[in-house]
Amino acid sequence: MLIEINDIPVVAMDFMNEVHEEDVKIINDLFALVLAYEKEPSEENFNAVTADYQKWITHTVAHFEGEEVKMRELNFPPYPMHKGEHDNALQRMRDVLKHWEEHRDIQALKIYLIEEVPAWLTQHIQTMDTVTAMFFSSGLSPCAAH
Ligand SMILES: [Fe+2]
Ligand SMILES: [Fe+2]
16 A cells, blocks of 8 residues: 555545545555556556556546635635646646656656655645635635734
């Protein structure tokens, strides 16, 4: 298992926590498939990794979009900052997939999943998502002290 769900910070909105939990499950499943490919680099295992990775991207697009729609609805002031982190993370995910599909570079994929993804996810949820969920649940901006 790559990420323990208990290591992921809980935010003040249940709909976000549910999506994060699904995300962790997909990433852990993907990591297991990556290890299977590493052990046996067959066509079948390659296809399994690629399909699961695509599923992860689809889920992430919906995950980010769900937060962004609500931020826009409520005119969340730091929206561009939060959206910027989402856009960068998605771009990185797509670049890594492209590299994987073109080169079948299992080491690069493994390093990305081990060294970047858990740290990014934890950091993003601890900062952007936490503050955003607080705003959603209270209607108060963290910046509006008066
Ligand atoms: Fe999130
Ligand atoms: Fe987010």
